[in-house]
Structures are given as structure tokens and as C-alpha cells.
Amino acid sequence: MSSLTLFTNPQSRGRIVRWLLEELNVPYQVKVLQYGPEMKAADFLALNPMGKVPVITHGDIVVTETAAICAYLADFFAEKQLAPAINSPERATYYRWLFFTAGPLEMATSAKAFGWRLDEDNAASVGCGRYVDTLDALETALTASPYLCGEQFTAADVYVGSHIEWGLWFNTLEPRPAFKDYVQRLQTRAAAIRATKLDDALLPEPTPA
Known part of the structure; x- marks a missing residue:
């Protein structure tokens, strides 16, 4: 190898x-x-x-x-x-949230941290849109099942979960129950510890x- x-x-x-x-x-x-x-x-x-x-x-x-x-x-x-099979319907979900986090979520939380203006005047021109819209979208991914791809823990959970954990720590994400519950679930994994x-x-x- x-x-x-x-x-x-x-x-x-x-x-x-x-x-x-x-x-x-x-x-x-x-x-x-x-x-x-x-x-x-x-x-x-x-x-x-x-x-x-x-x-x-x-x-x-x-x-x-x-x-x-x-x-x-x-x-x-x-x-x-640690990724859904290439022919699995969950593969699309895996890609979606992995790159949602690399794009809109990273942008929205950076804007929050550094005081960049995101409002009705410019939200349509940036990938994350309004801050609240990004958080609402992320929350929908965390309410239906234990992990982003249902019952299967994947690399997307490692990536997304890390960003959520840091967002809660640095106050760039609202401490919504869905975010806190998700991070607490991931933190118990032996590999994470x-x-x-x-x-x-x-x-x-x-x-x-």
C-alpha cells in the first residue's frame, strides 16, 4: 500500500x-x-x-x-x-451535504465571524444566501435520521459535524437543538475521541x- x-x-x-x-x-x-x-x-x-x-x-x-x-x-x-455505494440513492445526499458545508456553510459562518454584510440587498448574489436560510437548510439534514445518510455514518458526517462543532464553539452557528444533538452524538465515537x-x-x- x-x-x-x-x-x-x-x-x-x-x-x-x-x-x-x-x-x-x-x-x-x-x-x-x-x-x-x-x-x-x-x-x-x-x-x-x-x-x-x-x-x-x-x-x-x-x-x-x-x-x-x-x-x-x-x-x-x-x-x-465511509461513503455510500456509488449506485446508492444516498450517494447524492452524501455529496450534497459534503459540498454544501464546503460552500454555503463555510461562507455563511465566515460572514458571521467577520461581520460581513449579508442581507436582502446582496443575498441573491452569494452562494449561501441569507445566514438564516443556510442554517435552516442545514437543520433539515439533521432532523430525519441519526446521520446525514440515514443510519450510515460517513465521511460527510466527519466533515459537516466538525464544522458544526466549531460553529457552536465560536458562536458562528446558533445553538439549535438539532445542531447540539448531532455534535454530541458524533463526539462519542471512539475514533473522534x-x-x-x-x-x-x-x-x-x-x-x-
């Missing part, structure tokens, strides 16, 4: 990929990059010209963008059943007061 390496930082979206790798239970290596010059060094920019983590290398293959990494890993390790411990162990020591 080709070697699999995760380039990450414990204070980044690399935590999402770490969780997914723990769910997959496959061998992988971790290379931690610090923000600043290390992520902008020529050898890393050759992997990701954005100079951002996470990035994975899988043999000679390079994948950037967290949603793309999740989709790639779930498909490559299809036997782990393992991944959190592994990444927390890499965090810098607090500076003494």
Missing part, C-alpha cells in the same frame, strides 16, 4: 482529516507544520500553492482542500464503508502568566 502522510497543524482543519483517518483505521504519518514561514516554504508550496493545511500525500498523489481529502479517502478505502487526544497532544504548551 502507498504511504499516506497528513500535513497538518493541531489548530487547523487538519483535525477533520485526522478524525477521518482514525475512522478509517489505516496506517498514516503526520507532519506538523507551523503557521508562517514553514507553510510558505518552497517544498510545501510545491504540494499546495495556497500554503495551507491540511494536505495529504498518498504515494505520488497530492490532495488539498479538506472536503476533497475526505471524499478521496472515503472512496479509496471503500471497504471501510482518539483523534482529539492525538491532536491535543500536539498543541503548544500554555505560556506561563
Whole structure:
């Protein structure tokens, strides 16, 4: 099997990929990059010209963008059943919420965090529309079944659940019961607990007061 390496930082979206790798239970290596010059060094920019983590290398293959990494890993390790079968009706649902989160939800929560104006005057021109519309749409995905694809836990739950958890933590998502219940359900997974411990162990020591 080709070697699999995760380039990450414990204070980044690399935590999402770490969780997914723990769910997959496959061998992988971790290379931690610090923000600043290390992520902008020529050898890393050759992997990701954005100079951002996470990035994975899988043999000679390079994948950037967290949603793309999740989709790639779930498909490559299809036997782990972290994506619906290609001919399953749930495959469309899987794609829908994976990329809804990468697009509208990411935009809406960023706008909330940084005070960007989204209102009736410009909502039709941006992918997320109004903030409340994005949240309402997301809530519909979480009320009918335990996971986004019904009873099957998938890589989309790793990706979407991570964004919801951070949104609740940083107050960019309203603490709706559906959001809180979903995150609490995901946090009990053994792989999620393992991944959190592994990444927390890499965090810098607090500076003494």
C-alpha cells in the first residue's frame, strides 16, 4: 500500500482529516507544520500553492482542500464503508451535504465571524444566501435520521459535524437543538475521541502568566 502522510497543524482543519483517518483505521504519518514561514516554504508550496493545511500525500498523489481529502479517502478505502455505494440513492445526499458545508456553510459562518454584510440587498448574489436560510437548510439534514445518510455514518458526517462543532464553539452557528444533538452524538465515537487526544497532544504548551 502507498504511504499516506497528513500535513497538518493541531489548530487547523487538519483535525477533520485526522478524525477521518482514525475512522478509517489505516496506517498514516503526520507532519506538523507551523503557521508562517514553514507553510510558505518552497517544498510545501510545491504540494499546495495556497500554503495551507491540511494536505495529504498518498504515494505520488497530492490532495488539498479538506472536503476533497475526505471524499478521496472515503472512496479509496471503500471497504471501510465511509461513503455510500456509488449506485446508492444516498450517494447524492452524501455529496450534497459534503459540498454544501464546503460552500454555503463555510461562507455563511465566515460572514458571521467577520461581520460581513449579508442581507436582502446582496443575498441573491452569494452562494449561501441569507445566514438564516443556510442554517435552516442545514437543520433539515439533521432532523430525519441519526446521520446525514440515514443510519450510515460517513465521511460527510466527519466533515459537516466538525464544522458544526466549531460553529457552536465560536458562536458562528446558533445553538439549535438539532445542531447540539448531532455534535454530541458524533463526539462519542471512539475514533473522534482518539483523534482529539492525538491532536491535543500536539498543541503548544500554555505560556506561563
